[in-house]
Amino acid sequence: MATLHSNVPSGPLATKWENHKFNSKLINPANKRKYRIIVVGAGLTGASAAATLAELGYEVQNFVFHDSPRRAHSVAAQGGINAAKNYQNDGDSVHRLFYDTIKGGDFRSREANVHRLAEVSVQIIDQCAAQGVPFAREYGGLLDNRSFGGAQVSRTFYARGQTGQQLLLGAYSALSRNVANGGVKLHTHSEMLDLVVVDGQAKGIVVRNLQTGELTRHAADAVVLATGGYGNVFNLSTYARGANTTAIWRAYRRGACFGNPCFTQIHPTCIPVSGDYQSKLTLMSESLRNDGRIWAPAKVGDKRAPGDIPESDRDYFLERMYGAFGNLAPRDVASRAAKTVCDEGRGVGATGLGVYLDFAESIKRLGDEKIRERYGNLFAMYHEITAEDAYKAPMRIYPAVHYTMGGLWVDYNLMSNLPGLFVLGEANFSDHGANRLGASALMQGLSDGYFVLPTTISNYLATQAPSKRPPVSHAVFSDVETDVRNRVQRYIDGKGKRTPGSYHKELGKIMWEYCGMARNRTGLEKALGLLGNLREEYRQNLHVSGEAAEWNQSLESAGRVEDFIELGELMCRDALEREESCGGHFREEFQYTKDDPEVRNGLVNPGDVKRDDGRFAHVAAWEFAGSDRPPILNREELKYEEVKMSTRSYK
Amino acid sequence: MKVQLKVWRQKNRNSPGKFVIYDSPDLNPNMSFLEMLDVVNESLASKSEEPIAFDHDCREGICGTCSLVIDGKPHGPHKGVATCQTYMRSFKEGDQIVIEPFRAKAFPLIKDLVVDRKAFDRIQQKGGFISVRTGSAPDANSIPVPKDNADLAMDAAQCIGCGACVAACKNASAMLFVSAKVSHLGLLPQGQPERHRRVKAMVDQMDEEGFGACTVTGACEAVCPKSISLDFIARMNRDYLVALAKGDAKKPAAGGA
Numbered sequence A: 001m002a003t004l005h006s007n008v009p010s011g012p013l014a015t016k017w018e019n020h021k022f023n024s025k026l027i028n029p030a031n032k033r034k035y036r037i038i039v040v041g042a043g044l045t046g047a048s049a050a051a052t053l054a055e056l057g058y059e060v061q062n063f064v065f066h067d068s069p070r071r072a073h074s075v076a077a078q079g080g081i082n083a084a085k086n087y088q089n090d091g092d093s094v095h096r097l098f099y100d101t102i103k104g105g106d107f108r109s110r111e112a113n114v115h116r117l118a119e120v121s122v123q124i125i126d127q128c129a130a131q132g133v134p135f136a137r138e139y140g141g142l143l144d145n146r147s148f149g150g151a152q153v154s155r156t157f158y159a160r161g162q163t164g165q166q167l168l169l170g171a172y173s174a175l176s177r178n179v180a181n182g183g184v185k186l187h188t189h190s191e192m193l194d195l196v197v198v199d200g201q202a203k204g205i206v207v208r209n210l211q212t213g214e215l216t217r218h219a220a221d222a223v224v225l226a227t228g229g230y231g232n233v234f235n236l237s238t239y240a241r242g243a244n245t246t247a248i249w250r251a252y253r254r255g256a257c258f259g260n261p262c263f264t265q266i267h268p269t270c271i272p273v274s275g276d277y278q279s280k281l282t283l284m285s286e287s288l289r290n291d292g293r294i295w296a297p298a299k300v301g302d303k304r305a306p307g308d309i310p311e312s313d314r315d316y317f318l319e320r321m322y323g324a325f326g327n328l329a330p331r332d333v334a335s336r337a338a339k340t341v342c343d344e345g346r347g348v349g350a351t352g353l354g355v356y357l358d359f360a361e362s363i364k365r366l367g368d369e370k371i372r373e374r375y376g377n378l379f380a381m382y383h384e385i386t387a388e389d390a391y392k393a394p395m396r397i398y399p400a401v402h403y404t405m406g407g408l409w410v411d412y413n414l415m416s417n418l419p420g421l422f423v424l425g426e427a428n429f430s431d432h433g434a435n436r437l438g439a440s441a442l443m444q445g446l447s448d449g450y451f452v453l454p455t456t457i458s459n460y461l462a463t464q465a466p467s468k469r470p471p472v473s474h475a476v477f478s479d480v481e482t483d484v485r486n487r488v489q490r491y492i493d494g495k496g497k498r499t500p501g502s503y504h505k506e507l508g509k510i511m512w513e514y515c516g517m518a519r520n521r522t523g524l525e526k527a528l529g530l531l532g533n534l535r536e537e538y539r540q541n542l543h544v545s546g547e548a549a550e551w552n553q554s555l556e557s558a559g560r561v562e563d564f565i566e567l568g569e570l571m572c573r574d575a576l577e578r579e580e581s582c583g584g585h586f587r588e589e590f591q592y593t594k595d596d597p598e599v600r601n602g603l604v605n606p607g608d609v610k611r612d613d614g615r616f617a618h619v620a621a622w623e624f625a626g627s628d629r630p631p632i633l634n635r636e637e638l639k640y641e642e643v644k645m646s647t648r649s650y651k
Numbered sequence B: 001m002k003v004q005l006k007v008w009r010q011k012n013r014n015s016p017g018k019f020v021i022y023d024s025p026d027l028n029p030n031m032s033f034l035e036m037l038d039v040v041n042e043s044l045a046s047k048s049e050e051p052i053a054f055d056h057d058c059r060e061g062i063c064g065t066c067s068l069v070i071d072g073k074p075h076g077p078h079k080g081v082a083t084c085q086t087y088m089r090s091f092k093e094g095d096q097i098v099i100e101p102f103r104a105k106a107f108p109l110i111k112d113l114v115v116d117r118k119a120f121d122r123i124q125q126k127g128g129f130i131s132v133r134t135g136s137a138p139d140a141n142s143i144p145v146p147k148d149n150a151d152l153a154m155d156a157a158q159c160i161g162c163g164a165c166v167a168a169c170k171n172a173s174a175m176l177f178v179s180a181k182v183s184h185l186g187l188l189p190q191g192q193p194e195r196h197r198r199v200k201a202m203v204d205q206m207d208e209e210g211f212g213a214c215t216v217t218g219a220c221e222a223v224c225p226k227s228i229s230l231d232f233i234a235r236m237n238r239d240y241l242v243a244l245a246k247g248d249a250k251k252p253a254a255g256g257a
């Protein structure tokens, strides 16, 4: 069994981080140079961490599979980033952002981490503005804000519909500066394929050069994974096609625990699926819900064009069901409501899997121009994909996989149970519980990278002597490299018939059907059977084109898809084990019914998720036990010192 | 619908390349151009032929990974979009579509349609930043920025670093790309202290990488998926002249030192 110490500092919640910073070990500047840190990933999280660690004086080696750090998936984030600046004077505060986030996560995140996140949020905006991130501004020259789901204040900072791009370019600029002055050595087109663990501590990685196929070993005093989320396990998602789980999955197989793997976010407003050839789903930012109203026909089978359906025959179901938050209900709640409406036969579009997001009223109130200024790029994107004009007719939207709250387990220092392995950003499990609020991933990524890790990593490094760092000639390094080499060769030698892509599609369908928006015991058990068969068939019947020692996208996919299949099984296991509903994890067996007192008191609706704090107020941290044995379940109990776990109400 | 593809195939930088013709399987007009290539590649793989290598990631026009010259135009037939935002409904049944990589000396070929655009990163490293150490920033609202400047900076900052401007230019100039970054930072008060040193360092690196001279034909602006304006080139030229007048740029300030 792994030992899980959260290492949350003692003392009142509001002073924990301050105290922890003070109590964290310092390494003197002359010694910092001797420590080498590997950072895998250069999205918002990895780039900000690599740049800041280099500024502090550490030797940083940064690896990305992309051809440039600027292409990381963070670039696609549209809507914005939260911070408790209270520039709008609308009652926001660190405590309110903390509370909204912990409630948004349905009381399944670690209290102290979330409070720290809210505290640090304020500094992030300062940092980004100073880097030249062109945030939206008011005529007075000060920063503008918008609202996001799950909050009743306006605390989201944005740069048109391209906030992720601009924040990433800010972090990339900081990284570039540190590459230029030698603080960071950048390795692009370099994919980490395994983690090297020496005497129980993470001490290096094995990397494949995607251009040449060459495998190399890299040793360091600590390894930082900032490799993003694993939502592409569903194949169709809003993620970039290249996003994958390999880095964290390989670390899991080397002993790092995987926290809450089944916690997946399904985003309510995406362009619906149109055909089997489809390779990705496109998000329509949550910010649209500031001015768009979501509705479906009130009557089953109403096939009239949206414009022909009179007000009296429309159901603005979020406004009806969740009055206090209305169209800005949190994502899990809004997605489930849309699914329910479609399941009732009231969905729109050719497939019946869609609801309307309607701007008619806002356009009437504010004019085309104002709407174009706020959302022009999103309307244009919608037009390119659907050939429809959202200024004239409502958008059609449907939920799609968007984010993974689960990830490798980390303590308060962001270190996994494997000493020396740090996990940041979407790749870890820590801050969003069972559901993430909009505009909070960018906040977490930059908080982890700019401010948290650079402080906490010294607590580990101070216990390590760089002079004792295992060299890459160490036997463990060569063993791991051999493992990787054999694996690559196995794919190339495969004499089967099916491509990695075709397996990925099949995997995605199984996951969406049985481990998607609604889950139940029968379905999950069935999925486990199907996935076991799929994994076996993958071993027998895979076809990979080309050679190992060259640019080979088929080979790249082969490894990623195999890891996804294994991860899929772990997600189903976790979903099966968690016999409650919370946030984005909806087990059909556990929901409120009209007879529950909470429903009668008007706190929740029938069909809302029903938690079981008695049995499940914990993080499920899964530990690998070998390929032929089921994984071990470890639990970190969630102890709330200041907040009371209460029924999550948005009515 | 079905189309015919005439695709540039080249095993690697050192092998000769050639056009190869493929007949597509049955397609749906609502497919994206890259989904069409996915389908073609699946069918090649099923015949044990090697799939066509092409670059892509976000598939929504923001990461700058996709490239391709389609019928002679970088990013295909439409203005203001990237290849990944091009849909098959823009083509007709039976069309022959010619697909080539972005060609430029500074973008060496990796395989088939994939080229190496690291030269862009090296230009950024020379000066595409504001030197601000983490934790040293003042309150974000302590420096107001006139909305018009912020908006114009954002227009420039939208560049996705795809390199289409280079591929479209007969001289393979990278001026539009460099001017976008120089203008973005130069329009903001935060960017002033390093404004002239930045432009000098970035332009010098651009020359060093082997990108050609700019003769302002506007071919770049016409293919840019973010419609980055030629005006930014004029703005950069002005800054560059001032920088020259001020004398040689010193090395960019060391961060973290």
Ligand SMILES: Cc1cc2nc3c(=O)[nH]c(=O)nc-3n(C[C@H](O)[C@H](O)[C@H](O)COP(=O)(O)OP(=O)(O)OC[C@H]3O[C@@H](n4cnc5c(N)ncnc54)[C@H](O)[C@@H]3O)c2cc1C
Pocket: A040, A041, A042, A043, A044, A045, A046, A063, A064, A065, A066, A069, A072, A073, A074, A075, A076, A077, A078, A079, A080, A081, A163, A164, A190, A191, A192, A193, A226, A227, A228, A229, A238, A239, A240, A243, A244, A246, A247, A283, A402, A403, A424, A425, A426, A427, A438, A439, A440, A441, A442, A443, A445
């Ligand atoms: C369409 C979309 C819109 C979004 N909008 C918002 C929003 O408005 N607000 C918000 O807060 N959040 C938003 N999110 C979520 C947010 O963008 C992500 O959670 C966040 O950017 C993740 O950042 P990251 O740094 O953890 O990972 P990524 O940005 O995914 O970076 C991963 C990095 O790791 C590297 N990498 C991965 N594996 C390996 C490997 N094996 N070897 C080497 N390198 C590797 C990659 O090259 C890359 O550099 C959105 C997400 C999507 C999909």
Ligand code: SF4
Pocket: B158, B159, B160, B161, B162, B163, B164, B165, B166, B176, B177, B180, B220, B223, B224, B225, B226, B227, B228
């Ligand atoms: S200026 Fe336009 S074409 Fe050139 S790299 Fe930027 S986005 Fe691409």
Ligand code: FES
Pocket: B055, B056, B057, B058, B059, B060, B061, B062, B063, B064, B065, B066, B082, B083, B084, B085, B160
């Ligand atoms: S694939 Fe990202 S811009 Fe085209």
